[in-house]
Amino acid sequence: MGVVQGDQMVLNIGPQHPSTHGVLRLKVVTDGEIVSDITPIIGYLHRCFEKHCENSTYEQVIPYTDRCDYIASMNNNFGYVVAMEELMEIKVPERVEYIRVIMAELNRIASHLLALGTYGLDVGAFTPFLYMFRDRERILDIFELTCGARLLYNYMWIGGVSHDLPVGFVETVYNFLDYFEPKVQEYNDILTYNKIFVERTADVGVLLPEVAISFGVSGPNLRGSGVKWDIRKDEPYSIYERFDFDVPVGQGLVGTTGDCWDRFYVRVLEIIESTKVLRQALKDIPATGDVHQALPKKIRPPKGSIYRRTESPRGDLGYYIISDGSPQPYRVKMRSPAFTALSVLNEISRGWMLSDVIAVLGSLDIVLGEIDR
Amino acid sequence: MTVDQLIDWFPISTTWPGLTFLLAVLICAVPVFLFIAVYALVVIYGELKISSFMQDKVGPMGQGVGLHAWRWGLLQPVADALKLILKEDIIPASADKKLFILAPFIVFIGAFIAFSALPFSQTLIIADMNIGVFYILAVSSLGVIGLIMAGWSSNNKWSLYGAMRSAAQIISYEIPAALSIIVVIMLTSTMSMQGIIQYQSGFIWGFLPNWLIFNNPFMFVAFFIFFISGVAECNRTPFDIPEAESELVAGAFTEYSGMRYAFFFLSEYANMFVVAGVAVTAFLGGWQSPIPGIFNSPAWGLWWFMSKTMFLIFVMIWFRWTFPRLRVDQLMSICWKGFTPIALMNIFCVGIWYLILG
Numbered sequence: 001m002g003v004v005q006g007d008q009m010v011l012n013i014g015p016q017h018p019s020t021h022g023v024l025r026l027k028v029v030t031d032g033e034i035v036s037d038i039t040p041i042i043g044y045l046h047r048c049f050e051k052h053c054e055n056s057t058y059e060q061v062i063p064y065t066d067r068c069d070y071i072a073s074m075n076n077n078f079g080y081v082v083a084m085e086e087l088m089e090i091k092v093p094e095r096v097e098y099i100r101v102i103m104a105e106l107n108r109i110a111s112h113l114l115a116l117g118t119y120g121l122d123v124g125a126f127t128p129f130l131y132m133f134r135d136r137e138r139i140l141d142i143f144e145l146t147c148g149a150r151l152l153y154n155y156m157w158i159g160g161v162s163h164d165l166p167v168g169f170v171e172t173v174y175n176f177l178d179y180f181e182p183k184v185q186e187y188n189d190i191l192t193y194n195k196i197f198v199e200r201t202a203d204v205g206v207l208l209p210e211v212a213i214s215f216g217v218s219g220p221n222l223r224g225s226g227v228k229w230d231i232r233k234d235e236p237y238s239i240y241e242r243f244d245f246d247v248p249v250g251q252g253l254v255g256t257t258g259d260c261w262d263r264f265y266v267r268v269l270e271i272i273e274s275t276k277v278l279r280q281a282l283k284d285i286p287a288t289g290d291v292h293q294a295l296p297k298k299i300r301p302p303k304g305s306i307y308r309r310t311e312s313p314r315g316d317l318g319y320y321i322i323s324d325g326s327p328q329p330y331r332v333k334m335r336s337p338a339f340t341a342l343s344v345l346n347e348i349s350r351g352w353m354l355s356d357v358i359a360v361l362g363s364l365d366i367v368l369g370e371i372d373r
Numbered sequence: 374m375t376v377d378q379l380i381d382w383f384p385i386s387t388t389w390p391g392l393t394f395l396l397a398v399l400i401c402a403v404p405v406f407l408f409i410a411v412y413a414l415v416v417i418y419g420e421l422k423i424s425s426f427m428q429d430k431v432g433p434m435g436q437g438v439g440l441h442a443w444r445w446g447l448l449q450p451v452a453d454a455l456k457l458i459l460k461e462d463i464i465p466a467s468a469d470k471k472l473f474i475l476a477p478f479i480v481f482i483g484a485f486i487a488f489s490a491l492p493f494s495q496t497l498i499i500a501d502m503n504i505g506v507f508y509i510l511a512v513s514s515l516g517v518i519g520l521i522m523a524g525w526s527s528n529n530k531w532s533l534y535g536a537m538r539s540a541a542q543i544i545s546y547e548i549p550a551a552l553s554i555i556v557v558i559m560l561t562s563t564m565s566m567q568g569i570i571q572y573q574s575g576f577i578w579g580f581l582p583n584w585l586i587f588n589n590p591f592m593f594v595a596f597f598i599f600f601i602s603g604v605a606e607c608n609r610t611p612f613d614i615p616e617a618e619s620e621l622v623a624g625a626f627t628e629y630s631g632m633r634y635a636f637f638f639l640s641e642y643a644n645m646f647v648v649a650g651v652a653v654t655a656f657l658g659g660w661q662s663p664i665p666g667i668f669n670s671p672a673w674g675l676w677w678f679m680s681k682t683m684f685l686i687f688v689m690i691w692f693r694w695t696f697p698r699l700r701v702d703q704l705m706s707i708c709w710k711g712f713t714p715i716a717l718m719n720i721f722c723v724g725i726w727y728l729i730l731g
Binding site: 009011017018019033120121122123124125126127130131134190191194196197199200353354355356358 | 424427428429430530534610611613614617618619620622694695696697698699700701702703
């Protein structure tokens, strides 16, 4: 007979695990089902983004930004070009501004659809995932129509965009919106208000607003905790101040404010808000205009630095760019929202069960490409 | 056809009783095994197509070359089975080899031997025991031993988690399932499967078939509890926490591959049939026709039994592709705080109902 041991067990979740959303490794200390400590171990997808930037010209950085948050490449492009244009004091044409907003909001919807769908998978619901992918495909089709790529677009350039909109683009997006808007109710019916789903997510992994702020959590995760903070509203960039949309926040409809369900539901509401922005942008977009008009002949920003943040689907996406006057950036630093979101995982899922850790991780909607860079 | 009849037919039965028994059992066992295999192929294909229908996709359609290139992807499950047979059989170096090899068979045997008491029609039952229901309840929980063996011998943390979860789950859900079957035994005063079905002939309330589910409102509660507990015993979604893919990779089956994995798969589907079959027998009239009096020959009996059972299996598939998964503690609290007390109350209520109205 051996001695009965009351030790804790160390469990490695990942890097190859169905629900780590990429190649994340979680070192989890468990006592039976209860988890007492979680250490995220990152770097399996590190591709030296920032070092690569120092050895590329400014325009060559854009394809690298695609590959950081590969779920929302348009938004990553957007953040970089907005920062660069501010550094170089370029004024882009109206039409380009509208195109960028349309693309960014479409990509926000696509990104949230993926987040919601895979969250369904994390808690065991398979079917909603395919419903959301079905609709995400339509957005990718629109992107393919515009710039030929479905995942990594390299679409927004410093001072413009790579291609003008194709013929019939506005009608295509209108058709998509007409098709898509009723679908949100379908998602709510099958997943959001499902009793089992609510049981699994309500009151689980509560992220208090003060904890969220002290960890630097941003985006839907912060808004899920009830903090009304959206860069599009609070520090408007591009032409976002022209649009009328709400910033949804978590209200604890089925549990405590800031639980997994709130983070999920905020994303559902943001999809609706994005469709509102899209409809306004499609209505106001100038019919013609040269999208290449403001492209600089050579990109050589003056000496100095810039920090500009934008609202990516995952939160505050900041670019800090130092220029030494040469065609290559001296330094590009990317402030990744998913990185801060992951850092809060241990804080909010300690003491919960193993299944809850997976549920909390899914609700934070991390993308490993952006965390590791 | 029962084992006893077979034994009687054999002329050598007086000289070699042991041999005769063995022959009779083998003659019964081979068709059952073939039936499980064919039924599993049909239900796997059904699950592929039903889930595809629910998920707005087409499912297997027969693209590509090879076995699954036939019409409507009908041969897809055959191709799947063939793939599993041809796969390399991996036994982890650190596994407990004997237990690892034995586990899938024990799980399968638990599901397999329950078939011997399922009444497919008036005449088609392997052994109509006088304790048929009791026998099925007893042997269907045998599989959990195999699951624990699989989880323990794999020497893998995920497998261990899966095994512990399934042990807790299956043993817990046996109790409400058995308690709801007690109500049936109370009404029919028999534990023989055929006896329970024979009780359910004729009409009740003038127009409904005299199935036990229509007998009184409490019987419906009993059916509901039995069926949900049965789904939980089969480890199907929303109770699939022992093999919760997004949490435990594949639970107790993590280290299994090829045919050994296929045996777990097969026994899951066989278990579904047993649970649905018992639910049909105990509550939905078994092989009794839905219009009492007509279509009641043994051939029709087989048809009614199979169609009712397949309908319940369809409901299980429907569950799987609709619901998320419960958490392990929520699963337990539903069983111990919900189903078990309700099932106990149910026994009491059915007793009172019959004292007053019966």
